[in-house]
Amino acid sequence: MRSAVSLRGVSFGYQPGRYVLRDVDFEVETGGYTAVIGPNGGGKSTLLKIMLGLLEPWTGTVEVLGLPPARARHRIGYVPQASGAVLDFPVSALDVVMMGLPGGRSTKRARSAALSTMERLGIAGLSGMHAGSLSGGQRQRAFIARALVGSPEILLLDEPAASVDPEGQESFYELMAELNRTVTIVMVTHDVGAVSNHVKTIACLSTVMVSHGESLETEAVARAYGCSVDLVSHGTPHRVLGKHEGRGGND
Amino acid sequence: MIDALTRYEFLQNAVAAVLLGAAACGIVGSLLFVNRLSSLAGGISHTVFGGLGFSLLARVHPLIGAASASLIASLALGWMSARKRERADAAVAAVWSVGMSLGLVFVSLAPGYKGDLMGYLFGSVLAITREDLALTALVSLASAVFLAFQYRRILAVSFDPEFSRARGISSGLLFGAFLCLTGLTVVVLMRSVGLVMVIALLSIPPATARMLTHRLPGMVVLSSVISALSGLAGIAVSWWLDLPAGASIVLCAGALFALVTASVRLLRSTAPVG
Numbered sequence: 001m002r003s004a005v006s007l008r009g010v011s012f013g014y015q016p017g018r019y020v021l022r023d024v025d026f027e028v029e030t031g032g033y034t035a036v037i038g039p040n041g042g043g044k045s046t047l048l049k050i051m052l053g054l055l056e057p058w059t060g061t062v063e064v065l066g067l068p069p070a071r072a073r074h075r076i077g078y079v080p081q082a083s084g085a086v087l088d089f090p091v092s093a094l095d096v097v098m099m100g101l102p103g104g105r106s107t108k109r110a111r112s113a114a115l116s117t118m119e120r121l122g123i124a125g126l127s128g129m130h131a132g133s134l135s136g137g138q139r140q141r142a143f144i145a146r147a148l149v150g151s152p153e154i155l156l157l158d159e160p161a162a163s164v165d166p167e168g169q170e171s172f173y174e175l176m177a178e179l180n181r182t183v184t185i186v187m188v189t190h191d192v193g194a195v196s197n198h199v200k201t202i203a204c205l206s207t208v209m210v211s212h213g214e215s216l217e218t219e220a221v222a223r224a225y226g227c228s229v230d231l232v233s234h235g236t237p238h239r240v241l242g243k244h245e246g247r248g249g250n251d
Numbered sequence: 252m253i254d255a256l257t258r259y260e261f262l263q264n265a266v267a268a269v270l271l272g273a274a275a276c277g278i279v280g281s282l283l284f285v286n287r288l289s290s291l292a293g294g295i296s297h298t299v300f301g302g303l304g305f306s307l308l309a310r311v312h313p314l315i316g317a318a319s320a321s322l323i324a325s326l327a328l329g330w331m332s333a334r335k336r337e338r339a340d341a342a343v344a345a346v347w348s349v350g351m352s353l354g355l356v357f358v359s360l361a362p363g364y365k366g367d368l369m370g371y372l373f374g375s376v377l378a379i380t381r382e383d384l385a386l387t388a389l390v391s392l393a394s395a396v397f398l399a400f401q402y403r404r405i406l407a408v409s410f411d412p413e414f415s416r417a418r419g420i421s422s423g424l425l426f427g428a429f430l431c432l433t434g435l436t437v438v439v440l441m442r443s444v445g446l447v448m449v450i451a452l453l454s455i456p457p458a459t460a461r462m463l464t465h466r467l468p469g470m471v472v473l474s475s476v477i478s479a480l481s482g483l484a485g486i487a488v489s490w491w492l493d494l495p496a497g498a499s500i501v502l503c504a505g506a507l508f509a510l511v512t513a514s515v516r517l518l519r520s521t522a523p524v525g
Binding site: 052053054070073074076078080086089090091092095096098099100101102103104105106110130131132133146 | 285399400401402403404405406407409410411413414415416417418419461464465466467469470
């Protein structure tokens with residue numbers, strides 16, 4: 001099957017000589033649903049930015065939908081970490097969703113496209129609300145709507161579960177599974193425990209690609225984190241990783 | 252005052268200036284405010300003083316000196332803070348003081364009559380000419396067109412810079428165009444309230460409006476209305492009490508801000524909880 005995302009031998013750093021990513025190969029097939037986990041500072045967000053064409057790798061090649069990332073931009077939906085937005089900014093939820101469309105004018109067509117995407121995500125009723133007064137879960141849906149409104153083929157999410165309470169997370173993963181029927185999804189998260197039950201493949205990144213497949217090589221992951229996977233998936237009662245049997249969970 | 256308004260052309264021009272300038276004031280002021288760049292207007296306006304000093308020395312029309320200096324200051328500020336918006340703060344402080352110092356040096360070097368420098372520093376709304384009015388209308392129109400055609404891009408870049416970069420929105424071009432508009436707005440407002448107080452008209456009305464609405468279009472309309480009201484009230488006060496017009500306008504804007512702050516606080520504290 002054609003690759004939606006393909007990185008070969010990618011190395012990158014912010015300072016000369018200090019690698020954040022080293023010789024990373026990473027492949028996501030069309031229709032895939034991949035979670036990238038890894039310790040803080042392991043290069044997860046950097047990997048996303050390289051896929052978005054925001055950062056140029058030192059070495060290696062990057063292709064998204066068979067194109068250089070900067071040329072595939074309009075076919076990628078990006079959900080950045082919520083903390084990047086200015087929350088007291090005077091915009092409504094509808095304004096936020098419209099930001100995902102090309103063009104500059106607030107036309108009727110843009111508004112109705114935004115509204116129908118919000119309807120699909122069950123937040124049409126919030127369209128007039130101030131974006132800053134939405135709850136964590138509502139805001140996250142608005143940001144996902146902003147990424148989806150331009151009908152992307154790939155959805156890239158940076159720590160999407162960070163601002164959502166545990167009940168919200170369950171419905172978030174249901175939403176992702178539903179979206180995955182039409183869109184390839186790559187999600188960066190530190191939340192190993194919750195994510196592993198939902199995705200199709202899981203990658204562990206700690207400067208180098210420690211493992212990537214349908215299951216986690218738990219010992220390799222444990223080395224990457226510098227502690228046992230039991231400790232990594234600390235979220236009791238959400239511990240869903242098997243001890244050392246590879247795929248699946250014992251939830 | 253109505254009687255005086257029908258009789259004196261200079262009074263009509265003053266009223267027209269504050270009404271025509273209100274749109275530029277509301278649009279540029281609101282965008283500065285939501286991007287936390289209000290001090291930028293102060294930096295540009297003090298550099299305009301440098302331009303005025305230069306026009307005295309080189310014997311060119313003051314408006315040409317002012318407009319060129321404001322555009323140079325805008326682009327310099329844009330260039331200095333382009334890579335990191337957080338740097339804008341230090342860049343503004345540098346441009347502010349260097350521009351003002353250049354002005355003082357040029358003025359001291361210029362021979363003979365120094366012209367109406369006080370008028371530029373502290374405003375002379377009652378001395379506004381037809382050309383000033385035309386320029387004011389033009390800048391307001393340009394601001395309105397800029398906002399209408401770039402509304403969603405402006406929102407995206409201001410609200411979430413990283414997302415807009417990922418969408419491929421060229422924030423540099425947008426920021427540059429906005430800075431030039433800010434520069435021209437400063438020149439226009441210089442005639443009515445003076446360079447020293449331009450920053451007040453670009454920050455007080457949007458701050459007042461922000462308390463009353465949580466959407467940018469509402470904020471733009473409200474702050475335009477507030478700056479028009481402050482302008483009219485300021486002219487009236489200065490006419491009746493024989494006070495400087497520029498200062499009266501700024502004080503009226505300040506009074507309106509205080510009034511709205513107090514009312515909003517009072518309403519919130521008496522509103523039923525839950």
